[in-house]
Amino acid sequence: MNEKFFDLKKExxxxxxxxxxxxxxxxxxxxxxxxxxxREAAISKGLLFHYFENKLGVYAFVYDYSVRYLLLELSTAVDAKETDLFTLMQQVETGKMHAMCGYPYLQPFLNRAQAENVNEALVAVEERKQQMEEAYENIYARADLGKYAAAEDVMKLRKMMELTIKGLMNERILEDAFQPEMLYEEILEYLQLSRRLAERSGQPSDEEITEK
Structure with missing residues (x-):
């Protein structure tokens, strides 16, 4: 982290x-x-380069900052004892939303970084990216899928939800006024739908009930 940068006023x-x-x-x-x-920050280029050597330095810094900030929010939002997959997914999205309240483009930036193909950018954030991926793996490793009859289908639903959330976010950031809170409400609706589908898959079919 660039310690000199934090001597600036928080604003x-x-x-x-x-x-x-x-x-x-x-x-x-x-x-x-x-x-x-x-131009976006309304500062001079000289000020930017006083704290960061070049574009790569800025990129590496904001990536590092974003992961640190997001993991801090997730540690508060996600219950360490929770085992329900869809509750965990909702808690993760709550943590993301809290992070975006202060930094609206934090999660869109991290999503875009996942698809980055410039080698110097990939190398600069590799260690912090791995830390973030491990944090998500640890959260979802606690999920108990025993209540659902088709665990594989539930995991496919989770993958579908992750893609849906990224798609919704990509759509919303192109709008003039990106509002994380409104996006969060929309995401919750899709999560509730996914839960209902998963719970329905765990119920016996009419044919199974008849055979019994």
Missing amino acids: KQDRMINAALKVFALNGYRHASTDDIV
Whole structure:
């Protein structure tokens, strides 16, 4: 982490972080420019480069900051004793929403980074990316699928939900006024639908009831 950066007033820190998150989220590393970042943050280019050597330095910093901030929110939002898959998914989304209340483009940026194909950007965030993936694995490893008859189908539902959530987020960030709270409410509706489908798959069919 760039310790000098944290000597700035919090308002200016957040303005610079949010600007970088937005520019990288919308453009990806290759097409993002520091000119766009300083314009969005309403600062001078000299100030940006006083704290960060180049575009890669900015990217690595905001990625590191984003993962640290998100993991902190997840540690609060996710119940360590919870074992229901769909409750865990809802708690994870709650943590993401809380993180985006302060940094609206934090999760869109992390999603975009998942599809990054520029080698220097991939190498710069590799360690922190692995830490984030392990955190999610640890959360979902607690899920008890025993209540559902078709565990494999439930895991497919989870994969479908993850793709749906990313798709919804991609749609919403292209709108003029991206609001994490409204996106969160929409995501909860899809999670509730997925839960109902999973619970229905665990119930015996009419034919099975007749045979009994």
